[in-house]
Amino acid sequence: MIIEWTDAYKIGIPGVDDDHRKLVDIVNHFFAQAQYGVDTRALGAILDQVAEQLGEHFEREEVLLDRNDYLDRLSHSARHRQVMLQLQRFIEPYKDGSLLHDQTSDKAEFLSHLVLKHIVEDDLPFKSCLRTLV
Ligand SMILES: [Fe+2]
Numbered sequence: 001m002i003i004e005w006t007d008a009y010k011i012g013i014p015g016v017d018d019d020h021r022k023l024v025d026i027v028n029h030f031f032a033q034a035q036y037g038v039d040t041r042a043l044g045a046i047l048d049q050v051a052e053q054l055g056e057h058f059e060r061e062e063v064l065l066d067r068n069d070y071l072d073r074l075s076h077s078a079r080h081r082q083v084m085l086q087l088q089r090f091i092e093p094y095k096d097g098s099l100l101h102d103q104t105s106d107k108a109e110f111l112s113h114l115v116l117k118h119i120v121e122d123d124l125p126f127k128s129c130l131r132t133l134v
């Protein structure tokens with residue numbers, strides 16, 4: 001599913017919003033390539049970029065939460081680790097060639113949901129701490 005970025009996804013912290021927007025862009029790129037029928041290993045290479053961007057994003061977010069003594073920072077970091085594991089598990093079959101070509105579009109839905117869930121369920125609660133998060 002192509003994700004349409006809307007203001008409803010904005011946390012209000014420019015660095016975080018920029019990262020999220022870039023993540024949405026690359027996930028959309030992946031999804032479009034999957035729909036065009038690009039080969040699974042090439043899709044795996046895009047997914048490596050997603051994992052890299054997401055890893056860097058999580059690090060930046062965790063520094064921000066630590067600096068601000070965000071109450072749920074430990075559980076939030078644990079959630080990040082969980083998302084990274086899910087992503088690694090998702091990527092494997094693309095890279096080892098075990099994913100059948102006609103499964104790619106269906107599987108791609110999972111990635112959109114993973115990223116949207118991170119933004120909407122995990123990160124939007126930051127919004128209420130805007131006055132303290134710097
Ligand atoms: Fe985030």
Ligand SMILES: [Fe+2]
Pocket residue numbers: 061076080118122123
């Ligand atoms: Fe997060």
